[in-house]
Amino acid sequence: MTYYNKLVKSGISRRSVLRGMGAGAAASTLAMPTYLRAQTAGKIKMAYITPATGPLGLFGETDGYTVQKIREALGGTIQAANGSTYELEILERDSQSNPNKAAEIAGDLILNEEVHLVVPASTTDTILPVMEQAELYEAPCISSGAPWQAVIFPRGGGDFDWTYHFFWGLDEALNTFVGLWDGLETNKKVGMLFPQNIDGETWGNNDYGLPVPTRAAGYEVTIPGYFQPRTNDFSAQIAAFKEAGVDIIGGITYPDDLKTFVTQCNQQGFKPRAVTVAAALLFPGGVEAMGALGNGMSSEVWWTPAFPFNSTITGQNSAALAAQWENDQKRQWTQPLGYSHALLEVAIDILKRSTDPLDREANREAMAATNITTVCGPVSFGGTPHKNICTMPIFGGQWVKGESWPYDLKIVDNSVNQLFEPEQKIVPIVW
Amino acid sequence: MTYVADAIGRRPGVSQPSALPPVIVSRQTASGRVAMVLFLLAVVALAAMPWWAKTGTIRMVLELCCYIAVAQMWNMLAGYAGLVSVGQQAFMGAAGYALFVLAQTFGVNPFIAIFLALLVPLVLAVPCYMLLHRLDGPYFAIGTWVVAEVFRLVASNMGFLNAGAGMSLNVMKEYSLLERNIAMSLLCALLILVTIGGSYWFLRSRYGLALIAMRDNPVAAASQGVNVPRLRFMIYIAAAVGCGLAGAIYSMAQLRINPPSAFDPMWANVAIFIVMVGGIASIEGVLIGATIYFIADRWFGQYGASYFVVLGVMTVFVALYARGGIWGAVSKRWDVHWFPIRRHLIYKPEDKA
Numbered sequence: 001m002t003y004y005n006k007l008v009k010s011g012i013s014r015r016s017v018l019r020g021m022g023a024g025a026a027a028s029t030l031a032m033p034t035y036l037r038a039q040t041a042g043k044i045k046m047a048y049i050t051p052a053t054g055p056l057g058l059f060g061e062t063d064g065y066t067v068q069k070i071r072e073a074l075g076g077t078i079q080a081a082n083g084s085t086y087e088l089e090i091l092e093r094d095s096q097s098n099p100n101k102a103a104e105i106a107g108d109l110i111l112n113e114e115v116h117l118v119v120p121a122s123t124t125d126t127i128l129p130v131m132e133q134a135e136l137y138e139a140p141c142i143s144s145g146a147p148w149q150a151v152i153f154p155r156g157g158g159d160f161d162w163t164y165h166f167f168w169g170l171d172e173a174l175n176t177f178v179g180l181w182d183g184l185e186t187n188k189k190v191g192m193l194f195p196q197n198i199d200g201e202t203w204g205n206n207d208y209g210l211p212v213p214t215r216a217a218g219y220e221v222t223i224p225g226y227f228q229p230r231t232n233d234f235s236a237q238i239a240a241f242k243e244a245g246v247d248i249i250g251g252i253t254y255p256d257d258l259k260t261f262v263t264q265c266n267q268q269g270f271k272p273r274a275v276t277v278a279a280a281l282l283f284p285g286g287v288e289a290m291g292a293l294g295n296g297m298s299s300e301v302w303w304t305p306a307f308p309f310n311s312t313i314t315g316q317n318s319a320a321l322a323a324q325w326e327n328d329q330k331r332q333w334t335q336p337l338g339y340s341h342a343l344l345e346v347a348i349d350i351l352k353r354s355t356d357p358l359d360r361e362a363n364r365e366a367m368a369a370t371n372i373t374t375v376c377g378p379v380s381f382g383g384t385p386h387k388n389i390c391t392m393p394i395f396g397g398q399w400v401k402g403e404s405w406p407y408d409l410k411i412v413d414n415s416v417n418q419l420f421e422p423e424q425k426i427v428p429i430v431w
Numbered sequence: 432m433t434y435v436a437d438a439i440g441r442r443p444g445v446s447q448p449s450a451l452p453p454v455i456v457s458r459q460t461a462s463g464r465v466a467m468v469l470f471l472l473a474v475v476a477l478a479a480m481p482w483w484a485k486t487g488t489i490r491m492v493l494e495l496c497c498y499i500a501v502a503q504m505w506n507m508l509a510g511y512a513g514l515v516s517v518g519q520q521a522f523m524g525a526a527g528y529a530l531f532v533l534a535q536t537f538g539v540n541p542f543i544a545i546f547l548a549l550l551v552p553l554v555l556a557v558p559c560y561m562l563l564h565r566l567d568g569p570y571f572a573i574g575t576w577v578v579a580e581v582f583r584l585v586a587s588n589m590g591f592l593n594a595g596a597g598m599s600l601n602v603m604k605e606y607s608l609l610e611r612n613i614a615m616s617l618l619c620a621l622l623i624l625v626t627i628g629g630s631y632w633f634l635r636s637r638y639g640l641a642l643i644a645m646r647d648n649p650v651a652a653a654s655q656g657v658n659v660p661r662l663r664f665m666i667y668i669a670a671a672v673g674c675g676l677a678g679a680i681y682s683m684a685q686l687r688i689n690p691p692s693a694f695d696p697m698w699a700n701v702a703i704f705i706v707m708v709g710g711i712a713s714i715e716g717v718l719i720g721a722t723i724y725f726i727a728d729r730w731f732g733q734y735g736a737s738y739f740v741v742l743g744v745m746t747v748f749v750a751l752y753a754r755g756g757i758w759g760a761v762s763k764r765w766d767v768h769w770f771p772i773r774r775h776l777i778y779k780p781e782d783k784a
Contacts, residue, residue, distance in 0.1 A: 053736055094732070099692040101732075103685040104494060111487025132599060132686040137486070155599045196587050197595040198689060226595075228584070 040077060041084035044357045046347060047091050047109040049130055050121040054097025055254070058283050059122040059145065059336055065325070066340035067092055070348070073314050081353050088351070091115060095126040103129035110139045117363050119143065119347045122336060124150045124198055131155070131163040138162055140364040142350060144343045145336060147173065148389045150202050159387045164367050166346065166379045166390040167339075170202060172416050173300045173394055174210050177276050178217045179415030180298050180396040181248055183426040186273050189220045191241035193251035193261065196226040199279065203252045210250060222246055229254060234261045238270050252278040255286030262293050266431065273428040274298060276396075284332045287399045287407045294399060294407055296429035301397035301411055303338030303376050308420065311375050312345050318375050332405040342374035377419070393417035398426050455777040458635060466769030474624050480616035481609065489612055489619075493684050496619045498701060499721040500626040500677040503714065504670040505702035507630055510712035511646045512666040515568070517699040518575030521559070521582040522552035522671040523678025524693030528586060530679045531598045531688050541602055542614045545679045552675030553668065560667045564660065576696070583694035597689025600682075618680050626673050627714060633669075634714075634772045638662065643772065646712060700742075707746050710758025714770040719757050 050063035067090055078088045091109060095102035102125065109115050110133060120130035122145035131151060134141035141163045143151070147170045181190070192211065194204035203209050204226065211221045224240035238261075241249070249272045253261065258280035265271070274296075280286050281299035288294060305322035316324070321341060322333035351357045354366035370390075371380040377393045385391065396413030412426040477496070480489050501519065508514040529548035534541035559578050566574045587595045603611065633639055644652035645659055653659045682688045701724060709720020724742075731738045749756055755763070762768060 096732075098695070098697070099687065099689065100681075100685060100695055100697070103687065107490045107684070108487065111485065111490055129685065129687050129692075136603060136686060154593070154596045156601055195595075197691075198597065201595045 040087045041080075042358050043087040043089055044078060044117075044351055045089050045091060045113055045115040046351070047093065047106070047113070047115040047118045048121065049093045049095050049102060049105055049109075049119070049126060051097040051123050051126050052094040054095075056097040056123045056125060058255075058285065058334070060094075060097075060126075062325070062334060062337040062340040063121045064092065065329070066337070066344060069324075070313060070341075070344045074348070078348065078351055078357070080351065080357055082355055086351075086357055095120075095130075097123070097125055099125045099129045102126045103133055106130040106133040107137070110134065110137045115139065116358055116360060117142065117347060117351060117367075119343060121145055121340060121343055127151050127165070128154060128198075131160075131165075135160055135162050138360065140164075140350075140360055140367050142166075142343070142347055142367055144339050144346075144392075147202070148386065148391065149208070150198060152386060152389065153202075154198065162364060164370070164381055164388045164390075166342075166381075166392055168300075168302070168392045168394040169385065169389075170208065171213070172391065173278060174203075174213045175416050176300050176394050176396045176413060177210065177250055178213050178219075179413045180276055180398075180426055181214075181219070181250075181274060182217065182415070183396075183413060184248075184274055184428055186247040187245065188218060189222070189244060189246045190214055190248045190250050191222045191224075191237075191244060191246035191272070193237065193249060193253055193257075193277070194223070194226050195229045195253060195257065197229055199252055200226055200229075203278065214250070219248075220244075227257070230256060232260055234264050235268070237261070238265055238268050241272070242268075242270050247273050249275045250277070253280045255280045255283065255289060258286065259289050262290055262297075266293060271429075271431040274426075275429060281399065282335050284334065284399075284405060284407060284409075293431075295401060296398065296427065298396065298398040298412070298426060299409075301395040301409065302335045302392075303342075304335070304395075304397070304409060304411060305333065306411060306420065306423065307338065307375060307377070309373055309375050309377060311341060312372060313341075313348060316375075321375060335409075338376045342376040342379070345374045346370060346372060346379055393419055395422075396426070400424075400427075452778060455779060457775045457777050458771060458773070460766075460768060460771045462767040462769060463771040470627070470769075474620050474628070477623060478617055478620035480619070481612040484616075486608060486612055489615055490684060493615055493619050493680065495721060495725045496622050497677045497681045498705060498725060499717060500622050501674055501698055502702045502705035502709075502721055503626045503630055503717045504673040504677075505699075506706045506711065506714075506717050507633075507666055507673075508670050510706065511634075511642045512663045513646065513649060514663060514667060515572045516575040516670075517572050517696070517703075518577070518579035519670065519674045519702065520678070520694050520696060520698040521575070521579035522556060522674045523681070523698060524579075524582060524586065524688075524690075524695075525551045525555055526675030526679040527682035527688050527693050528592055528598075530683060531600055532592065534602050535598055535600055538602075541600065541683060542618075545618065545676075545683065548679045549672055549675050552671045552678075556668050556671035559671075560664055563667075564663065576699075579694050579696065583690045586693065587690040595690060597687060597692070600686045600688075603683070603686060615680075615684065618683075622676055622680055625676065627717075629669075629673075631714060631770050631772070634770075638665070639772060640774070642666070704742055704746050706756075707749050708756055710756030710760075710762075711754075713756075713758045713762070715762075715768065716756050716758035718769075723757075 048067055051060040052064055078086045080086055093105045118134045118139050118141040120127045120143045124146040127143045127146050128151050131141055143165045144167050148165055148167050149170045151165055194200035214221055222244040224237045258277055276298040278300055281297050287297055305319040307318040310317050325333050325337055349372045350366045354362045356362040368381055379390050381390050394416055395411045397409045398412045399407040399409055402408035410423045412422050412424055414422050508516050526548045529551040530544050533539040533544035533547055563574045586592050641657040641662055644657055649659050705720035705724050710716025
């Protein structure tokens with residue numbers, strides 16, 4: 001305890017220890033930052049919390065990469081609207097996909113590092129606990145990468161002062177699913193898969209979840225109860241779907257669960273014409289893991305290289321962003337890439353427009369007044385559907401045999417947002 | 432090295448009848464007395480945090496206190512009672528949920544609710560132990576894990592607890608920052624006082640003597656008249672309530688609870704690491720181990736998977752080659768226990784006259 005107190009008071013950090021170790025060698029260069037600081041009006045600290053590791057690591061994969069790109073593009077400084085130039089430090093932290101960790105880190109960054117803007121990126125498990133901390137300790141917090149209902153309703157709904165979020169809504173994703181199924185000839189019977197967790201319960205809710213628009217569009221719905229994430233037996237669900245004579249599978253799962261489910265469907269002779277699942281089919285890896293069974297899977301689309309908007313920071317369009325990623329990483333682009341970029345676009349834009357980027361209240365006002373077109377589409381908080389939310393466009397997509405990669409994601413439905421025409425028509429799964 | 436009669440005086444030196452050599456039973460040592468003063472000062476310092484620490488520091492100290500408390504409870508179970516549990520998070524989560532339900536759903540003052548919430552792990556621990564005590568060694572460990580998983584599954588199916596979506600503690604916004612800081616500081620002080628101070632007091636009592644005998648060899652202890660099953664039951668219940676208090680305080684600071692975060696198996700890993708590396712079956716070891724873990728987590732947490740690998744390798748290394756942990760190595764060299772619980776017989780023939 002006494003050692004710890006000493007540690008806190010003297011403000012030692014791992015970084016300062018490491019810096020101390022290299023101080024001798026770097027004595028001459030150490031003078032540089034002081035000289036630079038003298039020219040700027042101060043240092044803006046931005047907290048960037050992402051699930052870089054853990055079960056949701058795939059969602060955070062593009063975050064660290066994008067931060068690096070944005071840092072390079074900005075060169076460490078921001079020219080604010082008030083005429084001053086500020087140094088920008090982005091404090092990147094890994095939430096380990098763990099809500100407890102995310103809350104601890106957010107509390108630490110807000111209270112001890114005294115950051116001026118909090119930016120949690122990707123997934124409800126990371127965003128929601130960070131939002132709670134930001135709201136209680138009064139730090140402006142901008143986020144994206146989770147359906148907006150999932151970060152508003154679990155906190156009791158209502159209006160919030162410090163936390164703003166932009167993403168598509170569940171209702172739109174659901175309508176996209178129905179739009180996809182309308183494009184196919186089926187017996188109009190849908191079986192649904194929902195895991196027993198925050199996402200599954202939001203999607204499966206009988207008042208505002210996927211069953212509502214599906215029934216409204218004239219489909220018959222079968223829900224064999226919630227399943228435990230990472231289960232290895234879907235026999236009960238498959239038997240229920242067979243008995244109901246289901247032609248379509250809808251819902252939300254993680255990639256591992258979907259792979260298990262589809263493999264067991266194939267083994268047990270259950271062959272639906274469409275499998276449309278959120279989350280699991282976002283990533284090429286999830287589709288490739290299913291081998292030949294991955295062909296024809298369908299899902300909602302957040303962002304693809306086909307989006308027509310240009311970045312406000314680098315000027316690149318979506319196709320260029322995807323090409324740059326594939327070139328740097330030697331891997332196929334993934335959908336969160338667009339949102340990783342858009343989130344930082346909005347965050348930087350807030351700091352630029354703020355009357356005093358070193359003041360949380362000023363940043364909050366700038367955040368509420370956001371009006372910018374990012375690579376994922378326009379962002380502004382106009383009060384609908386919720387004070388703290390801006391809804392983003394969403395499309396329906398299908399994974400088909402690819403050209404340079406095993407599978408390509410093609411936009412096949414635009415019934416919710418008519419920003420542009422679908423690339424092709426949805427086709428039934430060939431088992 | 433000189434020993435004097437017990438300064439606390441609860442079990443003063445016993446002058447023996449003439450048939451036996453005149454000895455004094457001594458438990459307190461000079462280092463123990465110094466450490467006792469420092470411990471009490473630390474508790475006072477914890478309680479007074481709003482006057483010397485920033486909100487951020489209080490929050491960090493709170494996390495450290497939770498690590499210490501959970502590790503000490505695990506230490507009592509594994510180090511003394513021989514009950515290796517990997518499921519103490521069951522009681523942490525249960526108390527956390529009880530706090531959220533009482534404060535958020537029923538509108539009880541959260542700082543009162545935290546104490547009412549302790550009834551839940553207390554009541555739940557009894558039937559759990561009734562089931563678990565039939566299992567031995569590794570089976571007991573697996574059993575406790577199963578119990579924690581069952582708790583998690585039950586919580587994720589109860590609409591009353593908002594199922595998998597979890598709950599938020601919005602009522603905390605009704606209190607000012609200063610009020611929250613004072614409450615959190617007092618809770619930290621109480622947590623340390625109850626878990627560390629309580630364990631120390633327990634180990635120095637009659638039960639402690641029996642517990643130490645049991646730690647060394649349960650069969651031999653039973654043959655000497657120690658009621659091993661009853662003692663184990665007491666420790667299990669006490670550890671459940673201690674973990675419950677830590678869990679409730681921790682989730683109050685987190686503001687959110689959902690089944691995976693409430694019943695996070697990470698707590699078992701943390702407790703095992705702290706106790707194994709610090710030194711099993713010693714309070715000093717817990718304090719050392721918790722400090723190491725806390726600093727390691729702050730400095731190296733961002734390295735993700737490789738950081739956990741290093742922690743795991745360290746634990747395995749200590750378990751294989753340095754079974755007493757850091758404190759074991761220290762106490763082998765220097766006899767300066769901070770929390771002395773050994774009895775020393777001191778032969779003083781000149782006192783006889």
